[in-house]
Amino acid sequence: xxxxxxxxxxxxxxxxxxxxxxxxxxxxxxxxxxxxxxxxxxxxxxxxxxxxxxxxxxxxxxxxxxxxxxxxxxxxxxxxxxxxxxxxxxxxxxxxxxxxxxxxxxxxxxxxxxxxxxxxxxxxxxxxxxxxxxxxxxxxxxxxxxxxxxxxxxxxxxxxxxxxxxxxxxxxxxxxxxxxxxxxxxxxxxxxxxxxxxxxxxxxxxxxxxxxxxxxxxxxxxxxxxxxxxxxxxxxxxxxxxxxxxxxxxxxxxxxxxxxxxxxxxxxxxxxxxxxxxxxxxxxxxxxxxxxxxxxxxxxxxxxxxxxxxxxxxxxxxxxx
Amino acid sequence: xxxxxxxxxxxxxxxxxxxxxxxxxxxxxxxxxxxxxxxxxxxxxxxxxxxxxxxxxxxxxxxxxxxxxxxxxxxxxxxxxxxxxxxxxxxxxxxxxxxxxxxxxxxxxxxxxxxxxxxxxxxxxxxxxxxxxxxxxxxxxxxxxxxxxxxxxxxxxxxxxxxxxxxxxxxxxxxxxxxxxxxxxxxxxxxxxxxxxxxxxxxxxxxxxxxxxxxxxxxxxxxxxxxxxxxxxxxxxxxxxxxxxxxxxxxxxxxxxxxxxxxxxxxxxxxxxxxxxxxxxxxxxxxxxxxxxxxxxxxxxxxxxxxxxxxxxxxxxxxxxxxxxxxxxxxxxxxxxxxxxxxxxxxxxxxxxxxxxxxxxxxxxxxxxxxxxxxxxxxxxxxxxxxxxxxxxx
Numbered sequence: 001x002x003x004x005x006x007x008x009x010x011x012x013x014x015x016x017x018x019x020x021x022x023x024x025x026x027x028x029x030x031x032x033x034x035x036x037x038x039x040x041x042x043x044x045x046x047x048x049x050x051x052x053x054x055x056x057x058x059x060x061x062x063x064x065x066x067x068x069x070x071x072x073x074x075x076x077x078x079x080x081x082x083x084x085x086x087x088x089x090x091x092x093x094x095x096x097x098x099x100x101x102x103x104x105x106x107x108x109x110x111x112x113x114x115x116x117x118x119x120x121x122x123x124x125x126x127x128x129x130x131x132x133x134x135x136x137x138x139x140x141x142x143x144x145x146x147x148x149x150x151x152x153x154x155x156x157x158x159x160x161x162x163x164x165x166x167x168x169x170x171x172x173x174x175x176x177x178x179x180x181x182x183x184x185x186x187x188x189x190x191x192x193x194x195x196x197x198x199x200x201x202x203x204x205x206x207x208x209x210x211x212x213x214x215x216x217x218x219x220x221x222x223x224x225x226x227x228x229x230x231x232x233x234x235x236x237x238x239x240x241x242x243x244x245x246x247x248x249x250x251x252x253x254x255x256x257x258x259x260x261x262x263x264x265x266x267x268x269x270x271x272x273x274x275x276x277x278x279x280x281x282x283x284x285x286x287x288x289x290x291x292x293x294x295x296x297x298x299x300x301x302x303x304x305x306x307x308x309x310x311x312x313x314x315x316x317x318x319x320x321x
Numbered sequence: 322x323x324x325x326x327x328x329x330x331x332x333x334x335x336x337x338x339x340x341x342x343x344x345x346x347x348x349x350x351x352x353x354x355x356x357x358x359x360x361x362x363x364x365x366x367x368x369x370x371x372x373x374x375x376x377x378x379x380x381x382x383x384x385x386x387x388x389x390x391x392x393x394x395x396x397x398x399x400x401x402x403x404x405x406x407x408x409x410x411x412x413x414x415x416x417x418x419x420x421x422x423x424x425x426x427x428x429x430x431x432x433x434x435x436x437x438x439x440x441x442x443x444x445x446x447x448x449x450x451x452x453x454x455x456x457x458x459x460x461x462x463x464x465x466x467x468x469x470x471x472x473x474x475x476x477x478x479x480x481x482x483x484x485x486x487x488x489x490x491x492x493x494x495x496x497x498x499x500x501x502x503x504x505x506x507x508x509x510x511x512x513x514x515x516x517x518x519x520x521x522x523x524x525x526x527x528x529x530x531x532x533x534x535x536x537x538x539x540x541x542x543x544x545x546x547x548x549x550x551x552x553x554x555x556x557x558x559x560x561x562x563x564x565x566x567x568x569x570x571x572x573x574x575x576x577x578x579x580x581x582x583x584x585x586x587x588x589x590x591x592x593x594x595x596x597x598x599x600x601x602x603x604x605x606x607x608x609x610x611x612x613x614x615x616x617x618x619x620x621x622x623x624x625x626x627x628x629x630x631x632x633x634x635x636x637x638x639x640x641x642x643x644x645x646x647x648x649x650x651x652x653x654x655x656x657x658x659x660x661x662x663x664x665x666x667x668x669x670x671x672x673x674x675x676x677x678x679x680x681x682x683x684x685x686x687x688x689x690x691x692x693x694x695x696x697x698x699x700x701x702x703x704x705x706x707x708x709x710x711x712x713x714x715x
Contacts, residue, residue: 001523002334002338002523002529003523003524003525004331004334004335004525004529005334005335005338007525008334008335008338008356008359008360011359012355012356012359015359017352017355017356017359018348018352022342022347022348025347026338026342026347029666029667030338032599032600032601032660033600033660034657034660034661034662034666035600035602035660035661035662035666036602036661036662036663036664036665036666036668037602037605037646037650037661037662037663038662038663038664038665038666038668039602039668040602040605040606040609041643041646041647041663043606044609044639044640044642044643045639045640045643045644047636047639048635048636048637048638048639048640048642048643049636049640050636051632051633051635051636051639052632052633052636052637052640053636054632054636055628055629055630055631055632055633055634055635055636056629056633058628058629058632059629059630059633062627062629063629103647104643104647104663105640105643105644105647108640112640267368267370267371268370271370271371271373271374274374274378275374275377278378278381292392293392294388294389294390294391294392294393295389297385297386297388297389297392298385298386298389298393300381300385301381301382301383301385301386301389304378304379304381304382304385305382307378308375308378308379308382308430311371311374311375311378312375312428315367315371
């Protein structure tokens with residue numbers, strides 16, 4: 001029971017702010033006489049899909065010789081097709097607007113079907129070498145299929161998968177930021193991340209401007225900004241001589257993102273811009289002080305105070321949406 | 322907590338409920354406005370993004386200032402402790418002032434300041450015991466853990482953060498684990514904590530954040546009791562490793578093993594029944610997680626089937642179970658059965674959107690093959706969630 005809400009409902013009913021029917025329903029929920037388990041059902045389906053696809057992956061890994069490539073490819077393909085046929089039968093007609101899922105299970109059966117499809121395609125590629133030396137392009141195929149499925153069946157989850165798969169096709173992952181790939185081909189990865197990030201941000205803008213799946217904007221823009229800032233921050237923190245150029249680019253992009261997100265009322269994009277700019281400026285502050293000195297820390301603290309003032313001012317004026 | 326802060330929190334609870342009613346169209350905008358006027362909340366309440374951002378920047382400012390002063394003055398051992406206590410005092414006083422102001426109470430700055438304040442206090446206390454009092458390391462750890470229990474509990478009581486309640490509970494169980502018969506103490510204290518805290522979950526005289534802290538303590542108690550009775554934990558002497566001295570690896574008797582195995586199976590079911598009967602979803606969630614851990618424990622000792630079969634089967638069972646529950650609830654009269662429904666009611670759909678965005682983050686955290694990688698090294702699409710970032714090699 002939520003005693004504060006229960007007593008508030010009684011008072012609101014007594015003052016005729018709420019009708020009898022409204023008060024009765026709200027009171028049942030506040031007293032926990034009616035409880036929603038929707039989130040729990042979603043979580044169970046989500047974990048179920050993960051376990052099932054992991055099990056299938058392990059089965060193929062351990063027993064692909066005994067079972068045989070055709071049986072594996074056919075079996076996984078059949079289950080994936082069954083899932084997707086179920087999705088096609090249950091789905092609502094296509095619309096460029098937001099489409100409500102027909103049931104809680106819909107998104108997860110779709111996810112299961114697509115993950116199994118991806119596993120199947122990857123297995124076929126490994127076994128039969130369809131793409132040969134261009135094997136990494138199978139990720140492009142999977143990403144494109146995910147993207148089409150996301151639009152067709154209006155799934156943000158699948159759109160998220162599509163964007164990360166396309167990023168993986170270009171070799172981009174969190175490793176760019178964590179540093180494990182810095183030594184290998186950091187420049188190439190950074191440019192890929194910037195190109196993809198820009199593309200995703202542009203897709204977010206187009207979604208809104210053309211009113212085509214407007215609710216996809218958040219997924220596109222967050223993925224895009226993560227890629228963009230990840231690449232620019234990694235360049236700005238690098239020891240290469242060009243770090244200053246990366247830092248300048250980072251500050252310009254962060255400034256533009258903050259300015260745009262402020263006017264658009266998007267706090268999450270604004271926050272990403274603030275964090276990226278702060279990291280870049282801290283690097284700039286520390287650069288002249290190679291020996292242990294308290295001054296850069298002091299300056300970083302002052303900079304933080306400035307950032308706090310900016311945050312408070314932006315929050316006061318931003319019309320968040 | 323200050324009476325004003327409690328009153329603001331109560332008003333915020335009503336506002337949040339009204340926001341849920343408005344979101345699903347159960348009330349109209351004029352009614353929601355009337356509710357807000359009836360229960361005025363003077364606090365500025367930014368969204369979670371702003372609060373996290375503010376908390377992070379405040380933490381950066383405080384830590385940078387501490388480091389700047391440390392380097393500038395290069396204090397000795399005692400000086401360092403004094404500095405830590407000074408920063409602890411300043412942070413805690415700041416937290417108190419911020420929390421008293423409706424403009425700043427819910428911006429995340431008070432939370433960060435109080436967290437850092439307690440952190441400085443505990444580190445300073447630890448250094449004082451080790452470097453000034455020259456206490457033995459094990460004795461110092463015990464004293465720090467006791468101080469940690471008290472400091473986090475007092476902070477929770479003062480500022481109402483459920484996180485602090487959790488940290489206090491963790492410190493308590495770490496301390497108990499270091500005592501002789503730590504496993505018994507974990508079981509008893511876990512059960513007692515869950516029982517006592519559960520009685521306060523609906524306590525009207527408590528502030529909403531204190532009731533949420535009580536929920537955290539219930540979960541902490543249940544989990545501690547479960548860890549203490551779990552067969553794998555007993556077999557691997559997981560709690561005995563926390564002990565002050567080298568863990569005594571006494572082989573448990575057969576009777577104890579049987580008892581532990583029974584408890585491993587029974588505790589999750591008991592928690593699920595408790596959650597079902599009380600209709601508390603956080604207990605149901607805890608029960609589900611513990612049940613999963615018990616199944617993993619079972620798999621560890623009884624090789625029923627190969628891992629791939631267990632994963633596939635358990636995944637399929639979970640999907641079928643969720644679908645069956647959803648269908649049962651949908652087909653029930655008015656879409657509810659035993660007080661449960663599959664409808665979202667007034668819950669915030671943004672949480673579910675966050676679940677949908679999760680794969681993006683999950684996939685970004687796994688290494689993906691780049692076009693530069695020329696080895697024929699397949700990274701499968703279904704192993705680790707995220708397709709492109711999957712990790713199963715065939």
